[in-house]
Amino acid sequence: MRDTLVLNASFEPLSTVTLNRAVVLVLQDKAVVEQAHPELRMRGADVDIPAPRVIRLCRYVRVPFRRQAPWSRRGVLVRDRHRCAYCGRRATTVDHVLPRAQGGQDTWLNTVAACAEDNHRKADRTPEQAGMELLREPFEPTPADAMLLALGQEDFAALPEWLARDAA
Numbered sequence: 001m002r003d004t005l006v007l008n009a010s011f012e013p014l015s016t017v018t019l020n021r022a023v024v025l026v027l028q029d030k031a032v033v034e035q036a037h038p039e040l041r042m043r044g045a046d047v048d049i050p051a052p053r054v055i056r057l058c059r060y061v062r063v064p065f066r067r068q069a070p071w072s073r074r075g076v077l078v079r080d081r082h083r084c085a086y087c088g089r090r091a092t093t094v095d096h097v098l099p100r101a102q103g104g105q106d107t108w109l110n111t112v113a114a115c116a117e118d119n120h121r122k123a124d125r126t127p128e129q130a131g132m133e134l135l136r137e138p139f140e141p142t143p144a145d146a147m148l149l150a151l152g153q154e155d156f157a158a159l160p161e162w163l164a165r166d167a168a
């Protein structure tokens with residue numbers, strides 16, 4: 001288990017993130033390392049830092065733990081790691097599983113990330129009607145997703161390759 005614990009600026013535990021995500025938060029000056037793995041280092045072209053075990057956010061974020069995170073297109077893409085729910089390739093659009101034309105709503109459980117091609121192909125049809133299969137069911141975002149959204153960490157594709165390797 002190489003997940004990193006994230007503390008709010010107020011030292012309250014917030015969530016865990018992958019080690020790579022934690023390093024990105026530190027490199028972006030969004031968080032500081034509170035505790036590091038004694039023998040593990042993260043190395044890249046311009047980076048060589050101890051692998052953080054616990055990080056603390058530099059600014060306080062309000063994360064909606066108890067109530068549902070508000071739905072947004074950006075949030076759906078973050079939740080689904082910018083992967084198309086139908087083919088697994090990079091997603092840039094949000095698809096309504098039950099199409100809006102058939103009464104589908106903007107909710108976490110009715111929307112998935114989709115590539116433009118699949119979104120266009122599916123059009124105003126359900127996956128069954130279009131003969132397409134969801135690789136995974138939509139779900140409510142995790143506390144980690146809600147926290148990353150609150151931090152504006154939406155662009156997972158912008159991770160450097162060595163960091164992105166197991167960030168998905």
Ligand SMILES: [Zn+2]
Nearest residue numbers: 084087115118
């Ligand atoms: Zn696709």
